[in-house]
Amino acid sequence: MHFNHYSDEGAQLAAAVVNTRLDSPADIVALAAEHYLLLEHAPTDDDVAGLRRWRAALAGVVDAPTPEARIEALNRLLARGTAHPRISLHNGPPHVHFRPDDVPPERQFAAITAFGLAWFLTQRGLHRLARCAADDCTIAFADVTRNGRQRYCSPRCANRAAVRRHRARPSAP
Ligand SMILES: [Zn+2]
Ligand SMILES: [Zn+2]
Numbered sequence: 001m002h003f004n005h006y007s008d009e010g011a012q013l014a015a016a017v018v019n020t021r022l023d024s025p026a027d028i029v030a031l032a033a034e035h036y037l038l039l040e041h042a043p044t045d046d047d048v049a050g051l052r053r054w055r056a057a058l059a060g061v062v063d064a065p066t067p068e069a070r071i072e073a074l075n076r077l078l079a080r081g082t083a084h085p086r087i088s089l090h091n092g093p094p095h096v097h098f099r100p101d102d103v104p105p106e107r108q109f110a111a112i113t114a115f116g117l118a119w120f121l122t123q124r125g126l127h128r129l130a131r132c133a134a135d136d137c138t139i140a141f142a143d144v145t146r147n148g149r150q151r152y153c154s155p156r157c158a159n160r161a162a163v164r165r166h167r168a169r170p171s172a173p
Contacts, residue, residue: 009035010116011129011142017113018058018140022051028105037112038091043105050106054081058113062140067126074118081107081114117142124148134161 013035020031028043028051057077064070082098090101099111120142121129128143132153139153152158 007116007119007123008142008144010112011120012144013037013109014058014113014117015062015129015140015142017051017055017109018062020055022048022055024048028109032105032109037108039105039108040090040102041104047104047106050104051109054106054110054113057081058117059140061117062129062131070121070126070129074114074121077114078118081110083111132157134158135164 013031016031016035020027022028025043025045025048028047029039031037032039057073057080061070061073061077064073083100085096085098086100087094088097088101097111098115099107103111117129124144125148128148130141130143130151131137132139132141133151134153134157137153137157139157141150141153143150152161
């Protein structure tokens with residue numbers, strides 16, 4: 001796991017965890033594969049339970065009502081999810097982890113998403129984590145766009161909202 005995984009990709013993985021049902025170890029395998037996270041161990045039911053608790057903590061950051069509350073929630077995540085940094089040689093060139101070597105998947109997810117979110121949001125802007133602005137959508141996303149003004153989870157939701165705004169306009173006389 002390389003350092004860049006701890007920034008944009010860590011933040012995007014955090015949003016993906018918030019959006020995932022997490023019913024079985026297979027869900028963890030799929031999530032890791034989608035985000036190029038190499039798991040050191042096969043996930044177990046304990047990882048599912050742990051990652052569900054972690055998902056609630058991540059949702060607390062997404063739904064924090066103020067920047068101050070968001071920072072507090074991030075600091076709680078960091079305290080719970082990361083260990084002192086260490087250089088690992090387990091996979092390719094030496095690189096930094098914010099966890100010990102050889103941990104269960106739940107802890108890999110925790111370290112990456114906690115540090116990734118903290119780094120991403122402090123470097124790119126605290127507002128860059130949100131839920132979709134469409135009325136009927138609650139999907140969380142990390143805004144990695146250049147201008148940082150993403151409001152919808154997807155082009156699909158943005159288009160639906162545009163159509164709705166258009167229809168709501170009073171018709172011309
Ligand atoms: Zn690694
Ligand atoms: Zn949406």
